[in-house]
Amino acid sequence: MQVSVRDNNVDQALRALKKKMQREGIFREMKLRRHFEKPSEKRARERAEAVRRHRKLLRKRLEREGF
Structure with missing residues (x-):
């Protein structure tokens, strides 16, 4: 960089x-x-982040559509 x-x-x-x-x-x-992050903790964190991203995307999509 x-x-x-x-x-x-x-x-x-x-x-x-x-x-x-x-x-x-x-x-x-x-x-x-x-x-150090245990592999099980890493999977749980990544899964939670994915859920958060998905919900945010749905929220923005609904907002754009006017609901």
């Missing part, structure tokens, strides 16, 4: 880097890797 520093403005480049890392999910992955 690469961010260019323009006009010696490091703060702006750092903000852009953090934004890119957030979009890529690097911070989330770092948080998950801090501790």
Whole structure:
């Protein structure tokens, strides 16, 4: 991942880097890797995330259709 520093403005480049890392999910992955996660816990977490994503998609679809 690469961010260019323009006009010696490091703060702006750092903000852009953090934004890119957030979009890529690097911070989330770092948080998950801090501790070992048992395979059963991982499956349960991923299943719960999938349910959450699906419900969110349904909510947005219903909202678009005007219900």
